[in-house]
Amino acid sequence: MKLATLKNNTRDGQLVVVNHDLSLAIAIPDVAHTLQFALDHWEECKPKLEQYAHDLNSGKIKNDLPFKNQNMASPLPRAYQWADGSAYVNHVELVRQARGAELPDNFWHDPLLYQGGSDTFLGPYDAIPLVDEAWGLDFEAEIAVITTDVSMGITPEKASEKICLFMLVNDISLRNLIPNELAKGFGFFQSKPSSAFSPVAITPDEFIQAWDGKKINLPLTTYYNKQLFGTPNAGVDMTFDFPTLIAHAAKTRKLNAGTIIGSGTISNYDKSKGSSCIAEKRMLEMITKGKAETPFMKAGDHVRIEMFDHEKKSLFGAIDQEVKQYAHAL
Amino acid sequence: MKLATLKNNTRDGQLVVVNHDLSLAIAIPDVAHTLQFALDHWEECKPKLEQYAHDLNSGKIKNDLPFKNQNMASPLPRAYQWADGSAYVNHVELVRQARGAELPDNFWHDPLLYQGGSDTFLGPYDAIPLVDEAWGLDFEAEIAVITTDVSMGITPEKASEKICLFMLVNDISLRNLIPNELAKGFGFFQSKPSSAFSPVAITPDEFIQAWDGKKINLPLTTYYNKQLFGTPNAGVDMTFDFPTLIAHAAKTRKLNAGTIIGSGTISNYDKSKGSSCIAEKRMLEMITKGKAETPFMKAGDHVRIEMFDHEKKSLFGAIDQEVKQYAHAL
Numbered sequence: 284m285k286l287a288t289l290k291n292n293t294r295d296g297q298l299v300v301v302n303h304d305l306s307l308a309i310a311i312p313d314v315a316h317t318l319q320f321a322l323d324h325w326e327e328c329k330p331k332l333e334q335y336a337h338d339l340n341s342g343k344i345k346n347d348l349p350f351k352n353q354n355m356a357s358p359l360p361r362a363y364q365w366a367d368g369s370a371y372v373n374h375v376e377l378v379r380q381a382r383g384a385e386l387p388d389n390f391w392h393d394p395l396l397y398q399g400g401s402d403t404f405l406g407p408y409d410a411i412p413l414v415d416e417a418w419g420l421d422f423e424a425e426i427a428v429i430t431t432d433v434s435m436g437i438t439p440e441k442a443s444e445k446i447c448l449f450m451l452v453n454d455i456s457l458r459n460l461i462p463n464e465l466a467k468g469f470g471f472f473q474s475k476p477s478s479a480f481s482p483v484a485i486t487p488d489e490f491i492q493a494w495d496g497k498k499i500n501l502p503l504t505t506y507y508n509k510q511l512f513g514t515p516n517a518g519v520d521m522t523f524d525f526p527t528l529i530a531h532a533a534k535t536r537k538l539n540a541g542t543i544i545g546s547g548t549i550s551n552y553d554k555s556k557g558s559s560c561i562a563e564k565r566m567l568e569m570i571t572k573g574k575a576e577t578p579f580m581k582a583g584d585h586v587r588i589e590m591f592d593h594e595k596k597s598l599f600g601a602i603d604q605e606v607k608q609y610a611h612a613l
Numbered sequence: 614m615k616l617a618t619l620k621n622n623t624r625d626g627q628l629v630v631v632n633h634d635l636s637l638a639i640a641i642p643d644v645a646h647t648l649q650f651a652l653d654h655w656e657e658c659k660p661k662l663e664q665y666a667h668d669l670n671s672g673k674i675k676n677d678l679p680f681k682n683q684n685m686a687s688p689l690p691r692a693y694q695w696a697d698g699s700a701y702v703n704h705v706e707l708v709r710q711a712r713g714a715e716l717p718d719n720f721w722h723d724p725l726l727y728q729g730g731s732d733t734f735l736g737p738y739d740a741i742p743l744v745d746e747a748w749g750l751d752f753e754a755e756i757a758v759i760t761t762d763v764s765m766g767i768t769p770e771k772a773s774e775k776i777c778l779f780m781l782v783n784d785i786s787l788r789n790l791i792p793n794e795l796a797k798g799f800g801f802f803q804s805k806p807s808s809a810f811s812p813v814a815i816t817p818d819e820f821i822q823a824w825d826g827k828k829i830n831l832p833l834t835t836y837y838n839k840q841l842f843g844t845p846n847a848g849v850d851m852t853f854d855f856p857t858l859i860a861h862a863a864k865t866r867k868l869n870a871g872t873i874i875g876s877g878t879i880s881n882y883d884k885s886k887g888s889s890c891i892a893e894k895r896m897l898e899m900i901t902k903g904k905a906e907t908p909f910m911k912a913g914d915h916v917r918i919e920m921f922d923h924e925k926k927s928l929f930g931a932i933d934q935e936v937k938q939y940a941h942a943l
Contacts, residue, residue, distance in 0.1 A: 294653055294869070323624055361693045361869055363732035366802070387796065397799040398728040402693035402869035414766065414865065436744065436941040457865060466717065469727040470800015472696070476865040535744065535787060535806040539624070539691055539732035611766040 284336040284486045286448065288318055288356045290406065295319060296356040300335045301483050305600055308350040311335050318358050318484070322541040325431050325447060352600040357404040357480035358450055359429070359541060365401035365478070366532045367454055367545035368394060372522040374550030377566045394523040394531040397470050401543070405479035407602045411455055412609035413582055419459030420580040420606065424505045424559035424588040425452040426517055427545040428525050429484060433538035442529035443496050451481035451503070451588055452545050453602045458562055458579060482600035489598065497524035503549045505559055506587040513557030515549045582608045614666040614816045616778065618648055618686045620736065625649060626686040630665045631813050635930055638680040641665050648688050652871040655761050655777060682930040687734040687810035688780055689759070689871060695731035695808070696862045697784055697875035698724060702852040704880030707896045724853040724861040727800050731873070735809035737932045741785055742939035743912055749789030750910040750936060754835045754889035754918045755782040756847055757875040758855050759814060763868035772859035773826050781811035781833070781918055782875050783932045788892055788909060812930035819928065827854035833879045835889055836917040843887030845879045912938045
């Protein structure tokens with residue numbers, strides 16, 4: 284099943300069911316107006332949504348709408364919990380190296396997860412606001428899961444069952460604000476502005492074989508300014524799988540339905556696969572060429588993030604964002 | 614105006630208007646079922662809520678209910694944004710000293726703010742779950758504001774106008790999990806479990822003179838196991854005021870209506886005023902007695918946090934929580 288949120292000038296948008304090939308959608312107000320409502324009542328809503336999805340895919344429903352990525356908000360336009368991991372420790376090692384920081388040994392066995400801000404997500408086709416080029420604007424291509432309610436102290440084995448939906452993420456970062464914030468010891472805040480998510484969120488069965496209960500074994504494709512930037516495989520070199528990240532997040536608290544847990548930037552040791560963010564590319568340039576050559580993003584730059592199944596069909600639609608200069612309101 | 618959220622077995626509870634002396638409440642379903650809805654539509658809802666508050670306080674409304682702190686959830690049982698400052702830098706200095714970390718000079722001019730988790734707040738009378746005494750369970754008595762929508766890059770001058778409500782907070786901390794998390798560089802996560810807020814949220818006019826547009830000039834009272842623990846004045850030694858904290862939070866993102874911004878633990882240089890958390894008391898013991906004597910919280914320990922106006926009336930009701938051993942579900 285594929286779900287999306289149509290922009291309708293409300294804060295939470297309109298939940299729609301989308302067909303497999305992302306061409307048709309249907310609103311289902313008799314089941315749920317918003318995705319958060321459906322997640323809050325997942326046991327009751329899920330079978331009804333699945334019935335609509337089945338009828339939409341089989342052609343039984345006639346009052347459908349054309350589905351357009353551009354008209355979608357993020358599946359959850361705002362959420363109560365967004366925790367982003369750094370599960371590809373290979374990437375963390377490179378980024379740390381780039382900012383002259385050492386990687387402690389426990390990063391290989393103690394999951395890294397930061398508390399993200401979740402009140403104002405960007406839509407998948409929304410412009411990325413640029414205030415100051417000197418802040419070092421960067422994209423990060425990731426995968427995220429949405430959970431149902433998770434009890435405190437859950438085991439990774441049980442956490443896998445709490446995953447109800449998957450999305451792609453552009454975890455936008457302001458690289459040059461990070462060193463000062465991390466030096467203060469309280470983690471990211473200004474350096475992690477609003478993230479954007481894929482036009483659709485999908486249930487595990489949509490992956491057929493590619494979801495193994497722990498990882499998604501497919502490449503994540505990033506184009507930067509229309510050039511292929513990276514296709515690392517999300518199932519390769521993931522040090523901490525999704526159930527492990529969820530269990531880590533729920534160690535001292537329960538998690539509310541609609542919790543989003545991110546993988547962190549997808550990164551493979553095999554550098555022929557490219558990268559999922561500029562910071563990693565700059566680091567590799569420093570190693571191979573002695574200096575970073577790829578600048579961070581400026582107005583007009585464009586990033587497109589997408590995942591294709593084994594038949595080359597887009598699973599989530601695309602995150603497709605251009606950077607636009609932001610003018611402060613007077 | 615005073616607003617509260619009655620527990621009613623839903624995730625967001627039932628919004629009620631409460632009278633000045635916290636004895637009566639009335640549900641107002643014709644205006645808003647939940648506080649988040651009222652905040653999402655604040656311009657329309659505020660005058661209607663104020664009319665109800667006026668009629669309740671003047672005795673015009675007869676179908677009211679007795680108000681009981683114990684039946685309340687936190688005013689926002691879950692929120693989209695909870696960012697907690699450390700505005701009393703005096704406190705930060707002491708806590709850093711206690712964990713052997715230095716205080717960088719920029720802490721005195723660059724606000725410290727961490728991204729909190731906001732999906733599952735505790736109610737003001739809910740038990741604090743204790744999983745492992747070795748984690749170092751502590752309370753922190755604070756004040757928080759709730760904002761309407763805040764645009765990116767707002768100035769502190771304009772940020773003051775975005776404050777619509779105030780609450781008290783118990784920002785529960787797991788002190789012994791902090792050093793490892795901060796060493797990883799990504800800030801707090803497991804070391805900051807669910808916070809609890811006061812039974813009522815109040816508008817600025819409820820303070821009469823005590824709110825000066827930047828700070829609240831009243832003591833915050835904490836009782837620990839029925840003994841007075843601290844009465845530091847929230848208007849004294851606050852290095853970064855609320856408008857400054859909001860502007861800091863909104864530097865690289867807009868903030869959604871219902872954003873909660875906390876002051877951090879209230880702390881005065883005048884130590885005759887006591888403390889607002891155990892960690893600070895332990896630090897002072899180390900300085901004066903050579904070792905920390907007050908243990909962190911264990912099952913059965915009890916904390917009560919309250920603020921009184923100049924007539925000794927409780928402004929927010931009390932946060933009143935007992936620690937209870939948590940048993941993991943099998």
